[in-house]
Amino acid sequence: MIPNEALPALGQGRTERVMVAIRRLIASHALAPGDKLPSIRMLAREKTVSPSTVVEAYDRLAAEGLIRPRPGSGFYVAASIVPARGADAHAPADRAVDPFWVSRQSLDAGREMLRPGCGWLPPDWMPLAAIRRAMRAAAKTDDATLVEYGSTRGSLALRRLLARHFASEGIEAGAEHVLLTSSGTQAIDLICRHLLRPGDTVLVDDPCYFNFRALLQAHAVRIVGVPYAPLGPDMSAFEEALATHRPRLYLTNSALHNPTGASLSPRNAHRILAAATAHDLTIIEDEIFADFEPERSVRLAALDALNRVIRIGSFSKTLSASIRCGYIAARPDLTEALVDLQLATGFGGPSPLAAELVFRTLSDGSYYRHLGSLRGRLTRRRREVVAELAKLDVHPWTLPRGGFYLWCRLPGAPDASEVARRALRDGIVLAPGNVFSVNEAARDFMRFNVAQMNVDVTRLLQRTLG
Structure with missing residues (x-):
């Protein structure tokens, strides 16, 4: 039996109070591993709660691994219980600062x-209110969106919305140019998997977003840094690096560069594209901060019309980092190749539910x-x-x-x-x-x-x- 004093009286619903009481008894060893818990009807009668309340409490405790159901016999304290911990262990503070x-x-x-x-x-x-509206609406969507895999390129509705957004920048791109991914980082990873081999050289700004470095190191490529100035990369150093190192790829933010906050000038943008053409360089332009600009600055993807520039982005900075969804905008032949690669490494793109939430939030006038x-x-x-x-x-x-x-x-x-x-x-x-x-x-x-x-x-x- 569970004594009345084990049941907290205030601050929790009936189900939670039953669960807390049982947790306390297990923690204090009043209920030992292997002990049988009271029957549902008995506990409901003793504690003046409904049987459904006890059923829910027992089911949730079983889901936590604290108790185990035995068909036809009842519920028992689990034989082995992992102790609860207050928080995840942090990375050791004395490791290398990298x-x-x-x-x-x-x-x-x-x-x-x-x-x-x-x-x-x-x-x-x-935009918490818009996200919550999107979640309520998504909960009423068709069953397949809630439980099935998505299509290989991701939500057509969201890809069309992104294509219309690109058109407002002067980029003629249809839904076939767009591939949805699980994040902006995954977008870069897919492109690197497709274009790079171990030992290839990749050009980055110096400084650049630190996870660019971490991701490229995982691909076992050589990373060459070009000094970054308030209007873009140092163009003399950039052109020299292309001639000397012959990189396959250049990874950058044109707008509100991370970490410096600088934005690319039109003159430097044209010089970058001219040099890229001369040296057969592919450029990944990460647009993750673009919507923070008061007026839009020059974009390599717009000038290049997605020829040798690949645009990637996500919604983690302006919408939600929890709703994981990114995108790649590129030539259709490239996105077609990346579809197969995404299938091989992740069996599809972002969660259809995540894409639905992003689409509904972006479509919300607020x-x-x-x-x-x-x-x-x-x-x-x-x-x-x-x-x-x-x-x-x-x-x-x-x-x-x-x-x-x-x-x-x-x-x-x-x-x-x-x-x-x-x-x-x-x-x-x-x-x-x-x-x-x-x-x-x-x-x-x-x-x-x-x-x-x-x-x-x-x-x-x-x-x-x-």
Whole structure:
């Protein structure tokens, strides 16, 4: 029997109260492994709850692995119970400060941690109302969307919507140019699998998004970094790298470059495409930050008409990082080859349910109002953070036209990796410069996410820099 005092009285529903009571009895060893639990009817009668409440409680505890049903006999405490843990183990703080260190610390940080080094917006900056409307609508969609695999190219409705968006930029692309993927990272991975072989050379900006480095290392290719300037890559170094190293691929952000926040100039865009044509170079243009721009800057994909430029993107920065869905826009012959590769490595693209949620949210009129509001909010926050950091003698390398990153030089030329280690002990996750730099030329730089900055970060950062 379960004593009445084992049942919490307040703050939980009936089912949860029954579950908590049983968990406590198991934790205190009042119920030992192998012991039989009271029958459903007996426990319901003793605790004045309905039998269905006890059934639900027992079913959920069985799903957790705490108890086991025995057909025709009842429910028993599981013979072996894995102890509950309060949180996932974090990546060891003393491991090398590399791209994986930053990713692990950002993703595994508890909610109490401050994360100005992470690459996403806080939940209250996202279009939560539109997402919830999309979820309610998606719950009523056809059964196949909820339980079956999707088509090989992904949702036709979403691909058509993206093609219309591209047309507004002057890119003539139909749904056949678009392949949906499980994420922006998977989009790059598929292209690398298709175009690269171990030992090939890939050109990246220096600095560049740290996960570009991590992903390319996994493909066992040689990575060459080209210094990045406020209007794009250093073109003399870029053209020299093409002639010297003959890379197969160039991976970049044209708009609101990560981590610097810079945007490509038209002059440099034309020079990049001319050099790419001369050296048979394929370009991956990552558009993940494009919607943060107040006015659209030049795009390589638009100038090139998706000839040797492949556009990739996702919705993790402006919509939701939890609803995993990305895309590739390229020549139809290339997307056709990538369809087979995606089938071989993942049996299809994104979850049909994820694609449905993205489509419904993007089709919601409030989404574009959200983007306008978000751009304004980021502009205000960026100004505030620049002023706050200036008090610490921390200044941005360039002032971005939009987005949420500031690429800043730290005063006194400290080792930013060591600053990040010290900050982690104070509960702050930072993104030090050299994790973005192939040539390790950003020792005293730090990337800050302005939406994740607050007075506590500034105060602790002052102490860490002191």
